[in-house]
Amino acid sequence: FVKRYDFDHHRMSMSVVVRNRKSGKYYVFCKGSYERMQQLSTPGSVPADYKSVADRLAKDGCYVLGLSYRELPSDWTHDQVVEFADNREAVDENLSLLGLILFRNELKDDTADAIAKLKAGDIRTVMITGDNAMCGCYIARQSGMVSSSSRVILGEMVSTTEVKKLVWRDVDSEEEYDLPAVKNLVERGEDVELAVTGVAFDYLVSMGEIKGLLLHIRIYSRMTPDGKVECVKLHMETGAVTGMCGDGGNDCGALRFAHCGVALSDAEASVVSPFTSKSKTIQSVVDLCREGRCSLATSFASVKFLVVYGLISSMLWVFQSYHTVMVSQWCWILSDGFSLLGCSYFITLAKPLKELKPVRPTSSLIGPTTLVSLFGQQVVNIIFQCFSVHLLTSEVWYCPFSPEYIDAAKWWLMADNHLSTLFFFTIIFQQHTAAWVFSFGSIYRQPIWKNYLLMGFLAVLATIDLYLLLGEPNAVTDQFRISSGTNVVGLPDIPMPLSFRLKYLGVVLGHFIVSVFFQHVVVLGPVRSYFRKKYHSDAIPMRQ
Incomplete structure (x- = not known):
C-alpha cells in the first residue's frame, strides 16, 4: 500500500x-x-x-x-x-x-445471565457503544438488558433542507415522536426504553435536556471516546456509583473516569483500568460487585467491632473507678492480647454471596445504619452491665470491697473481689457477642456459620469463658483472680456460689439474645427496611 x-x-x-x-x-x-x-x-x-437494508441487517x-x-x-x-x-x-x-x-454479533454464553444477576442486585445496566443503534437494540434485547415487551424509541439527528433536527422513532413501528411526547412517556412510567445516537446525545447535552432523560436512556450508540467519557461523567453527577467495562482502546477514557473500571482485555484498556478480567466476560462485573459489597460490609463490621470493643472497655474503666476495683492483668491479656486480635482478623475472612441481593450496604461511617448499630448495641451493653452489678450486690452473701485497706503499692490486690470477677466476665462476654452480631449481614456476605475460622475461634473463646466462670477453683482460675474460690490470699472469704454463676450465665444469654435481636431485626431487618422506605429520600429514581 x-x-x-x-x-x-x-x-x-x-x-x-x-x-x-x-x-x-x-x-x-x-x-x-x-x-x-x-x-x-x-x-x-x-x-x-x-x-x-443496512438498518434491517443491524436490527437482526x-x-x-x-x-x-x-x-x-x-x-x-x-x-x-x-x-x-x-x-x-x-x-x-x-x-x-x-x-x-x-459480521455476526453473537453474545457470549454468560452475558444474559450476568445482566440478570446485575438487575437482581438493583444495578442499572446501560450500553455505551460505538456500534450502530439498531445493532445495539438487538444486543440489548438478546442480553435481557431490554425486555422483549418494551418499546425502544431511538433519538437521532435527521437532516432537513435547512437544519438538522432531533427525531424520536420507534425502532419497530417507525412511529415518530417529538421530545415533549418522549418526556411524557417516561414520566408516565410507560414500558419504554430510550436509545440515542452519539450526535443526538451531543445535541441533548448542548440543549440542557440530557439530565431529564439520562436515567431513562438504555442505549448510547455511535459514541466517540470523548462521548463515552461525557456519558460516564453525567451518570456520576447524578450521585450514582458508576462502573464501566470495556475491551477497546476507545473505552480507556471512560474506564479511567468511572468510579470503577473493568477491562475485558489485556490490551491498552487494562493499563488505565483498576481491574482486568481474566475471563474477558461481563460476569467479572458481577463478581466485582459481589466482592465489593462483601468487602464494604466486612470493613464496616470490623470498624464497628473495634469501636464497640473500645466503648465496652471504657465503660469498664468507669465502673472500676466508681467502685475502686480492678480486673486482673491476665484478664486484660485474654481480652486484648488474644480475643481482640483474633476476632479482628477472623471477622475479615467473610466470603461474598454467590448472588447479588437488591440491597446495598451502607457506605457512611456516620450514617443512620452505622450509628444506630453502634449506639444501640452500646445501650444494650450498659443496661446489662448495670443489671449485673445490681444482681451481684443484691445477694445476701455479697461482701462489699473495702479498698481503703489495700496498700496502694500493691494495686493488683484490687482485683481480689467479686465485682472484679463480675466486670471481667461482663466485658469479655459482651466483646465476644459484638464479634458475633457484627458478622451478621448475609444479604451481602455468606452467613456467619460459613466463616468457619471465626466460628471456631468464638467456640474456643466461649469454652475458655465458661471454664473460668463455671469451673471449680484451680490454678487457672486463681491466675485470673476469679472469686469462685479462696485458694489465693486476698480473695474474698466467701466464694462466689455456683448458683449465682449459673444465674449470671442466664444474664449473659439474655444479653446475647437481645443483642442478636436488635442487630437482626432493627439494624438489618424489617425495622430498617420500614424507616429506609419511609425516610430515604435521596434514592436515585432509575429503572433497572
Missing part, C-alpha cells in the same frame, strides 16, 4: 491508498460505519434502499460496515499519488459505494 489511515473515531472510517501490482493502477479503499460511507460516497453509487444483530472505493487517474505518477495520499480529506472524497460487510 501507499498510505494507510487508521480508524478515526471522529470520522468513523479508515482508508488506504494501494497500487495493483499487475495493472499498476492506484485505488482508494475506505471502510467504516455504513452511515459514514453513505456520506462519503457519490449519490449515484448509493442504492435507494441502502439505508433501510449484524455488525454492519460500509465499503467504498475510488480509482485514481491512470496518468498520475507515483509522486503525485503520494502527494495526494498525504491529504486525508482528499482521499475520502468522491468515493463509490461497493457494498456492505457483515
